[in-house]
Amino acid sequence: MSQATALTSCNMVSFAAQRPQRTKAKKMKQVKTKEKQSSRNVGFGIDKKEPVWRCVEGCGACCKLDNGPAFPTPEEIFDNPDDVELYRSLIGPDGWCINYEKNTRKCSIYPDRPYFCRVEAGVFETLYGIKKKAFNKAACSSCRDTIKEVYGTQSLNSQLR
Structure with missing residues (x-):
């Protein structure tokens, strides 16, 4: 184990040791909250993580x-x-x-x-006919393609997901 990993592990252990113990009432409240949240997704399986578009600061490929x-x-x-x-x-x-x-x-x-x-849902719908529901996925894909074209496939930004 490297020294940095060992220090990180030690810090996590010491942090965990300092954490106050949860009371039984707090644990029950957390269980009820989780039950409420999971009941909203009944029949739909695991929540699928959709990409969320965010500009990569200092990129400028779209310029x-x-x-x-x-x-x-x-x-x-x-x-x-x-x-x-x-x-x-x-x-x-x-x-x-x-x-x-x-x-x-x-x-x-x-x-x-x-x-x-402006990379916004309304602009994508006006210019490209992409509905709001599909905006994030389309914007992420468009951004990756533009970065690859401008900076090449080895760019760190082109590998963002």
């Missing part, structure tokens, strides 16, 4: 606006010509959004960014 033939063109995404024009106006000479600050890896207009830069 690479000119991704080439692997991605749909703005004309294929947007119905409104004004959105196509706005999107195209944001593409810098290197293909990255002109508002993406590479040194900080953040958006300089984040609070005021266009609606299509």
Whole structure:
């Protein structure tokens, strides 16, 4: 066992030893609470863990606006010509959004960014026809695909689940 593992194990044991003992009344209350929670899921089996989309701080893969033939063109995404024009106006000479600050890896207009830069259920439904129920799974998948395309398959971010 490594020294770090031994220290962690010791800390866990000492923490457990310091924990106050539960009274019988507290234990009964916990059992009743668990029974209530499990009765809500009767007949549905084990709760399935659905992915929950969250932005990877410092990533910026979605700010690479000119991704080439692997991605749909703005004309294929947007119905409104004004959105196509706005999107195209944001593409810098290197293909990255002109508002993406590479040194900080953040958006300089984040609070005021266009609606299509927002990864939200309503935006995904408007642009891609993805219903709210399927949003998290679709957003996670889209994010992983974009990260792989921009940073490569060996990127730590591309391996997130």
